[in-house]
Amino acid sequence: MDQIESILQRPKxxxxxxxxxxxxxxxxxxxxxxxxxxxxxxPAGAIWHRMDVFAVWVGLMLLGIQYGSKAIxxxxxxxxxxxxxxxRRDSTGTAAIAFVVAALVAAGIALAARFHWNSALHLxxxxxxxxxxxxxxxxxxxxxxxxxxxxxxxxGAIAVxxxxxxxxxxxxxxxxxxxxxxxGGISGVTAGAWLLSILAxxxxxxxxxxISFVLYxxxxxPPTQAVA
Amino acid sequence: MNxxxxxxxxxxRVIHExxxxxxxxLLYAVDKADFLYLQHETQMNKGTLSSHIxxxxxxxxxxxxxxxRGKIPQTLLSLxxxxxxxxEQYRKKLKEAL
Numbered sequence: 001m002d003q004i005e006s007i008l009q010r011p012k013x014x015x016x017x018x019x020x021x022x023x024x025x026x027x028x029x030x031x032x033x034x035x036x037x038x039x040x041x042x043p044a045g046a047i048w049h050r051m052d053v054f055a056v057w058v059g060l061m062l063l064g065i066q067y068g069s070k071a072i073x074x075x076x077x078x079x080x081x082x083x084x085x086x087x088r089r090d091s092t093g094t095a096a097i098a099f100v101v102a103a104l105v106a107a108g109i110a111l112a113a114r115f116h117w118n119s120a121l122h123l124x125x126x127x128x129x130x131x132x133x134x135x136x137x138x139x140x141x142x143x144x145x146x147x148x149x150x151x152x153x154x155x156g157a158i159a160v161x162x163x164x165x166x167x168x169x170x171x172x173x174x175x176x177x178x179x180x181x182x183x184g185g186i187s188g189v190t191a192g193a194w195l196l197s198i199l200a201x202x203x204x205x206x207x208x209x210x211i212s213f214v215l216y217x218x219x220x221x222p223p224t225q226a227v228a
Numbered sequence: 229m230n231x232x233x234x235x236x237x238x239x240x241r242v243i244h245e246x247x248x249x250x251x252x253x254l255l256y257a258v259d260k261a262d263f264l265y266l267q268h269e270t271q272m273n274k275g276t277l278s279s280h281i282x283x284x285x286x287x288x289x290x291x292x293x294x295x296x297r298g299k300i301p302q303t304l305l306s307l308x309x310x311x312x313x314x315x316e317q318y319r320k321k322l323k324e325a326l
Contacts, residue, residue, distance in 0.1 A: 007253040010269055011261070078297070082265025083304075084258050112254065 011084055018077045019212025022064040022144060022205045029202030031061040036195045040178045072213075080220040099140075129193040131179035133162025135200060144208075154208045161200040165193050235325035243288045243318045247272060247280045252307065252315045255290065258297065260306035289314055 035057055038048040047053050135160040145151040165173075168175055173192030229284050243252050260321060267277055284290040289311030293304045307315065 004249070004322075005255055007250055008257045011254060012256040014265075020313075077266075079300075080261075081268040083262040083297070083302070084265050086259045087257075087259045 009146075011086070014081075014084055015086070016144050016147065016212065017081065018072065019209035020069045020077070021073050022209030022212060024069050024209075026202050026205030026207075026209055027065055027068075028061055029198045029205065031057070031202075033195060033202055036191070036198065038193060040191055054123040067226065076217075079223045080216075097142075108140045129190065129197050130162045130166035133158060133165070133197055133201070137162070148212070154204060157204050158201060161204065163196060165196045165200065168193070168196070200225075229322050230323050235321055239321055240282060240314055240318050242289065243314060245280070247276065247309070248284055249318075251277075251280055251284060252311065253319075254290065255307045256312060256315050258306075263303040263305065266305065284311065287311075287314075305309060 033053070035048065039046075077132040118146055119166050137155050138159060140151075145155050170189055173194070173196070174188040176195055177192035230302060243249055246268065251305050254266060254269055263274075263281075266272075266281075267274065270277060272280070272291055281290060281292065284291055288308060291306050291308050293306075306315070
């Protein structure tokens with residue numbers, strides 16, 4: 001029975017066999033990091049703070065990721081190892097559910113840290129960001145790491161980065177965020193922690209996805225004749 | 229014990245064969261997949277895979293659609309509602325028997 005269950009999981013794991021899922025998520029996070037940096041480094045009236053610019057930015061990122069992923073799948077993955085159309089209910093994804101559950105748990109921990117444990121102001125401000133990172137690591141386990149053993153190192157890297165960013169000295173985080181405290185009431189420490197976190201997660205996913213993609217190309221052969 | 233043996237005898241023989249079980253399980257988890265994907269996952273050669281697919285198709289469990297992806301011929305496979313039902317029944321009976 002276990003073997004049947006394992007076969008039933010294989011198509012879901014096939015989705016990221018080429019690392020495209022991670023590359024897409026990595027690009028998205030780096031895009032958000034760049035936008036956050038531009039917002040933090042520009043005065044309050046700059047275009048980077050406008051909602052329509054934000055919408056266009058997100059739209060362009062999503063279009064790029066959608067068509068980029070589609071191009072890789074169509075021209076590289078499907079001709080090499082085959083095409084799969086997923087059932088609609090699978091597309092919601094266990095990873096998304098895991099992220100929501102983990103985020104709720106993380107929010108609980110953040111509130112506890114804030115009100116019950118009465119921790120230092122700096123850690124109180126950065127705990128939600130670190131918790132987001134831990135929730136992200138849990139989602140990564142369900143989304144990507146179950147398929148390949150070495151990806152557990154990526155989970156560790158995400159968790160370590162989250163903790164490291166939360167513990168960075170206040171002045172460093174404030175320096176990263178620049179004038180963020182002047183915008184929308186967000187503290188410079190929180191903005192700096194957020195910016196550094198998504199930058200780190202984006203870079204980690206991009207590297208991990210890139211390694212998966214190279215390994216995929218090495219271990220699969222391009223088709224020599226028409227597909228049956 | 230006797231009942232368990234009887235349950236094993238009641239298992240759907242079309243699906244029970246390991247190669248076909250693998251194909252049915254893979255197709256059960258997706259909407260549709262092409263021949264190349266099944267070949268990649270099952271590691272069967274084209275002839276063996278075709279033969280198993282033909283048996284599943286004869287039983288009405290698998291639908292085979294020949295199409296093109298650009299200029300390249302593509303064989304798309306999916307489980308029919310009967311195939312989905314048969315696979316679910318098979319899993320249920322196997323669970324009871326074990």
